[in-house]
Amino acid sequence: MDSVRRHVNYDGPRNDALVSPYSTYAQKPGTNDWYGIDIAGRLVLLEANGTVTTLAGPVTRRDVVPLQDPLSPTGVGSTTVSTAQIVAANKVTIGSFEGGLLFNGPSDLAVDPTNASILYVADSLNHRIAKVDLSTTPVSVTTYAGTPHVAGQVDGPRLQARFNMPTSVAFGATGDLYVTDNGRPGAVREIEPDTGLVSTLPASPAVNQPLVVRVDPQGDFVIAQSSTKTVHRLSKTTGAYTQLGPSFGATLDSWIWLDVDRAGTMGPVGDILVAFSVGQGRAEIWRLSADGTTVRQHAGGTGPLYQGPLSIVVDAGGHYSWAIAVSSTEARMITSGFGSLGVSVWRRLLPGDPTYRSFLNNDYSFWLNGQNIYTRGTIAGGPTRPSFVLLRGLNGLGALGLPNFDEMAYWSDAQLADYIHAGMGGEVPRPEITGGNLCDLIFYIRMTSIRAMREELSRGACTLP
Structure with missing residues (x-):
């Protein structure tokens, strides 16, 4: 985590900005832009034209050079300077954080369906759900649910409840916010918007370490588990779990992420796009039909995710897949991988595109x-x-x-x-x-x-x- 925090991430236009590969994304409503959060605690706006702007959290200043040895104008000398000191010299923190509590290992975010200026962040290592208000200047970050720094699985009023390493957040059709607790024993939690009460959904021995949750068009929950590389549906009405498709790799505690094509922009409504990394060189994207009976590989295999008609662009879709998010307005999705830098946009091939070779x-x-x-x-x-x-x-x-x-x-x-x-x-x-x-x-x-x-x-x- 320390090495991720030291990563140089700065704002700017396409091809002149850096976004951490350890980022996940949520679409900005009514646009083709994206909000992103990385595990170093940087919240960004990624515009459709590739421009990156930090909204809250740490960002590298481009007008300040890293700290040099104070005894030598060239930076060459005998003084011992820690890496943290060097990095801190040109890092600034944007935003107003309640009580000075910065994000700590956040891994997912969701936009409030009733107020597009409000985001909710799974602030994993703070064991809380953070609320981000984009309408204030500067952007304000407060605790929405959970007891900061205290892990647990305790239901009740949202500010008295406890979460255990929440890693994902997603809204249901009625405004309920759903959270995956990745810390054992894992669980899917629900925060009721009107009462603010936190409850725990039915559990299953097969899904004891949920990493990411999304809500499908029927209101059921689609969950991916990192320890088994499996995708499951949790029925909202019956509380029953059903595995969708196969295990996508060895049962190693590595990474898997998914999104549900709720609008059908990339294919049939309700299809599930899965990105995962397991083992050396494994970086893959798969499509699951809504019922899990059809499984088709989109990209990857034993190397980088090649895309487009050329099939040669280096790490085009992200090496060692980390994130995937499907647009609700256009036939597009974005991906990234922690073995390469940048965010890639995928779209459907059009009649005028170059011929595949x-x-x-x-x-x-x-x-x-x-x-x-x-x-x-x-x-x-x-x-x-x-x-x-x-x-x-x-x-x-x-x-x-x-x-x-x-x-x-x-x-x-x-x-x-x-x-x-x-x-x-x-x-x-x-x-x-x-x-x-x-x-x-x-x-x-x-x-x-x-x-x-x-x-x-x-x-x-x-x-x-």
């Missing part, structure tokens, strides 16, 4: 050579050079203020050739990258950009010297 078919060797040149910083057998990855990351979306792949992809061949020869934003020129190697690197840049998701691109014959 399995690993680029005949162009794959050109793309691979371009990737190797980008990674090595030079051609095979060429002089020792710094890797281009150091300048803008593996995906070409670095944070040094240099043009990123999404911008460079629309430059002409001549512009790209000149930029590459000059060092691609670095201090070391690369005149040795010529001819076919130069064309391959340009092809790699374009195919690893958003342009390749919008246009049919090919390497073609090389005409560069």
Whole structure:
């Protein structure tokens, strides 16, 4: 958890902001924007255009450098400075937190269906449900239910009740708020909006560690359990549990998350989208029919979640899946993974989209050579050079203020050739990258950009010297 808190997360536009991969999301009502909460306690607004704004919690200031050694203006000296001190130098906390109680390991959030300015957060390690009021300046955070710092499973008035590591929150059709207690013995709890009373729903030995809960169109509860990688439905009327589909992996205490397509924007109404990670390299997204009889894999397997018509974009859907959320207004969903940075948007393929090509078919060797040149910083057998990855990351979306792949992809061949020869934003020129190697690197840049998701691109014959 400490390493997650030290993570550099800052606000900004698409390709120039950082969001923790340990985030979950809830759609902002009436928009295509999303609210997100990460386990380091940062609440953000993620707009449809990719802009990230911190609403409450810690954020990295971009105008302040990390703490340097006070004895040396270069930061090189003999003084011992803790990592926490270095990080704290350019971290600020946004929002007004009642009693100074900051979020501690929050893992889910939900929007009040009667007031879109109110969010509820499963503040896991504080053992409470926090209430966030977005209408105040600054945003205010108070305790809505539970006894902060005190774990338990005690029903009663919401501020006297106790929760045991609540990890998920979801609203029912009548405004009741449902909570998963992940701490043993696990349970699904209910907070009645008018009386504020907390009660515990029927339990099942098969679901003793619920991680996430969502409410389906019939008002029943869809629950995923991390310890068994299983999905269950809890009937609101009968209190009976039914397993939906198979176990999605070994019974290891790792991660699983889900969302219910309540509006049918991504397929049949009530279908369940499941994202999970278990074992080395396992990162998968599956679709369950509402009754659990149909199971279909969407993405993943033994590596990153590849998406789109190219099937080559690195970690496009999030490596080691963490979050998944389905839009109620458009045929879209968002995902993230804790093995990679960023949030990805998935949508249905449209008639004008590029044709699917399995690993680029005949162009794959050109793309691979371009990737190797980008990674090595030079051609095979060429002089020792710094890797281009150091300048803008593996995906070409670095944070040094240099043009990123999404911008460079629309430059002409001549512009790209000149930029590459000059060092691609670095201090070391690369005149040795010529001819076919130069064309391959340009092809790699374009195919690893958003342009390749919008246009049919090919390497073609090389005409560069």
